[in-house]
Amino acid sequence: MSAVEIIDLNQIEKENAKQNVCAYARVSTTKELQATSLALQVETYTKLITEKPEWNFSGVFYDVGKSGTDTKHRTQFNQMIELAKAGGIDLIITKSISRFTRNTVDCLKIIQDLKRHKVEVWFEKENISSFDPKVELTMTIYASVAEEESKINSENTLWGVKKRFEDGVVPMVTSKVLGYKRDKDNNIIVDDKEAKIVRKIFNLYARGYSLYYIAEKLNEAGHKTKYKNLPYKKGAVRGILINEKYTGNALLQKSKRKKVGSRIGEKNQQTHPKYYVENSHPKIITKALWDKVHAIRNQRMMKYNHTTDIVKLKEQAKHKSIxxxxxxxxxxxxxxxxxxxxxxxxxxxxxxxxxxxxxxxxxxxxxxxxxxxxxxxxxxxxxxxxxxxxxxxxxxxxxxxxxxxRKLNIDNHTLEDKLDEVNEHIKSLVSIDSEFEVKVLEELKERKASIxxxxxxxxxxxxxxxxxxxxxxxxxxxxxxxxxxxxxxxxxxxxxxxxxxxxxxxxxxxxxxxxxxxxxxxxxxxxxxxxxxxxxxxxxxxxxxxxxxx
Known part of the structure; x- marks a missing residue:
């Protein structure tokens, strides 16, 4: 007698009804404490979603070092939204509205867009769903509070920065400025080895060489940029030539934020006061060399761009080729x-x-x-x-x-084998009688957590x-x-x-x-x-x- 397969229609319906669920987390800085917080969030959400039999785990999307006031540069956030609109996600879980976005307009627009695609967002802290009929009013209030909080924080930071400018405090990040470093007392000093490269760049330009030529010569000599350790390009050379700090003086507040809470900077076109601090730190080049370089630079700008006005140059740059x-x-x-x-x-x-x-x-x-x-x-x-x-x-x-x-799958198999091995070791420690065995167990548990x-x-x-x-x-x-x-x-x-x-x-x-x-x-x-x-x-x-x- 042939075997008969019994099909459980209820089970099939239940499987088909499973929701694709993901979580979203964000930390606004890359500091160690926040990195730990992020790892904990990923682990917690993974456990929460995988333990629900009616949910399919669709991952934990997260962005590190990104502000909540703008969604433009939040890669994983945008990827998650696109996947949701394509039908790959039914439910998004996030800690709070402020983690999702601090911009009221963006928040409502995204929520409405997701609702049209039948995608729900659940905010844990506020205990609200985007499918709630009153959600728009509630979210407007919560998002407005989060946005206002972000503005207040930005204004407080701005006040502190302005006060330091007025006091003549030069905020030089020496890890990004070629030619300078800090001593054990945190004072700005000249890095002699890097300073030679700076002088070489200024002298070559003063002798009439182009930015491209200077970049090529630096690369041929094996030099790399101080920030990110990359080969030199035209922009990196230009950045050094226009940095007045190499004369030992500092012009402060050369740029500003477009608006409070924005991470986008723009040139300060006399809308905010500028502060010029003389002899604020050791110089690398003379004022005479600086003046000569910038006289040549202005001549070239007039020849090729017919203007030295930065605003006009930026306007020209907007009309880029596709x-x-x-x-x-x-x-x-x-x-x-x-x-x-x-x-x-x-x-x-x-x-x-x-x-x-x-x-x-x-x-x-x-x-x-x-x-x-x-x-x-x-x-x-x-x-x-x-x-x-x-x-x-x-x-x-x-x-x-x-x-x-392939690499991720191989790594996963290796980690799974290691995890099985650690679990076997833990099981073998049936009775813990000595201090040594207690220590071994603690080390095994730490290793297990790491894996x-x-x-x-x-x-x-x-x-x-x-x-x-x-x-x-x-x-x-x-x-x-x-x-x-x-x-x-x-x-x-x-x-x-x-x-x-x-x-x-x-x-x-x-x-x-x-x-x-x-x-x-x-x-x-x-x-x-x-x-x-x-x-x-x-x-x-x-x-x-x-x-x-x-």
Whole structure:
């Protein structure tokens, strides 16, 4: 007699009714105490959600060192909201409204947006749900209080800063300023080794060399920036040249916050008083060298930008090319810049040129016609639209077997084995008779807690920032509304889809997918190459490009 499978319909219905639940935590500083608090929150929420049989654990999203007054730079918060709107989360648990957001307008807007997608937010401290009919009134009151508290804290901090400025106290963070350090009494002193680099930068500029040239010379000599220990670029050199502190004087309150509670700074255009403190600390360069450098700098600004007004320069910078920061040189690793040749003529041509070649050709890579670049990128986008399901299926396989995911899974298995081993040791200590055995047990419990914390962190990563299904869903959503080929890049969010484009030559380009934001450019998978054609002086050339997943 054949076996009969009994299907429990109630159990199936119960399984289908499970809610996808996640938690959100935030700490506004990276201090050790708050880091400990965050680890505890992650552990507590993980335990809370996994213990509920009617809930599917969707991870604990968290942001470190981010203010609650703005959601723009809170990466995990925004990722969580996008996942919720895509249907991946049904319920978000958070400690309080102030942890979620301190901005009333943002809070209400996000809550209303989530409600439209049938996503609930539960605030533990206030004991309210976003599905409560009276929630908007209640949240307006709570969020307004949190926002006002943030403003008061900001105003108190601002008053303290202003008072120190008035007293001539120079707030130099020597860990970020090349050439200076502090002695054992916390006084600012010159770091002789770093000061040589500072003098070299000023002297080279005074002799007429460009920012690019100076950066290259510093990199050739093996020097790195003091802050973050990175290779020198044009911006880092400029930052040193405009820092008046190298003359031994300090101009205070050069910048200000856009508004109370905001983390965004802007140049102080005489709206707040500035304070000039003379001989506040040892100098590295002479005032004469400073004056010479800035006379040259103003001449160059007038030549290339036709103004030395910082406000006008910033206004010009707003009109950036859509390729800004997206196209990278595969030879020297610098960005490609947008340029228009013969701007005022009817035969004006738009080109992309390596930053190393803006003043004189120092990089062997080619300039690229914008139209050629667009055709290559469009061909890949349209190929993805045409073969959407094939592309997404391949991408899913690539993501599942991605080195980042494999490493996390291997680490988890290792940690699980270690945890089993520790638990066995703990069980073996049936009777604790001696002081030594008590000490051994305490050490084992500490080790167990450490392993569990690491394991929770890794599992949480696989559910949040390294969630394969979430990443795939993001790519699906970007392709979802496109049924036919597009004719312009402005019709497609290519910067949200691709991490960057790398130009190895005019005839060889790569478009990079970086789903897990890895720092290494190690190729995980190459999609099929495509060939496009372009014409230079009536001669047709072919270019090969491909999409790479790293």
């Amino acid at each position: 390729y800004s920061g997206f196209v990278q040189c595969g030879v020297c690793d610098k960005n490609y810049h947008f340029k228009v040749n013969n701007k005022k003529e009817k035969w004006a041509t738009e080109t992309l040129i390596c930053a190393s070649n803006r003043e004189k050709k120092t990089c062997e890579n080619d300039a690229l016609f914008v139209k050629t670049f667009e055709n290559q990128l469009l061909s890949h986008i349209n190929d993805m639209i045409k073969n959407k399901y094939e592309f997404l299926n391949t991408l899913h396989e690539v993501l599942v077997s991605h080195p980042e995911i 569990e914390t690491a394991l929770t962190g890794n599992r949480n990563k696989l559910l949040t920032s390294h969630n394969v299904e979430t990443k795939l869903k993001q790519y699906k959503l970007l392709l979802k509304d496109y049924k036919k080929p597009i004719s312009s890049l402005s019709d497609f969010p290519f910067k949200a889809f691709f991490d960057k484009a790398i130009v190895y030559s005019r005839d060889r380009l790569e478009f990079i997918l970086n789903p897990f934001n890895t720092d290494e450019d190690k190729i995980t998978y190459s999609f099929p190459e495509l060939m496009t054609y372009y014409t230079i002086r009536k001669t047709t050339h072919q270019s090969i490009s491909k999409v790479i997943c790293i």
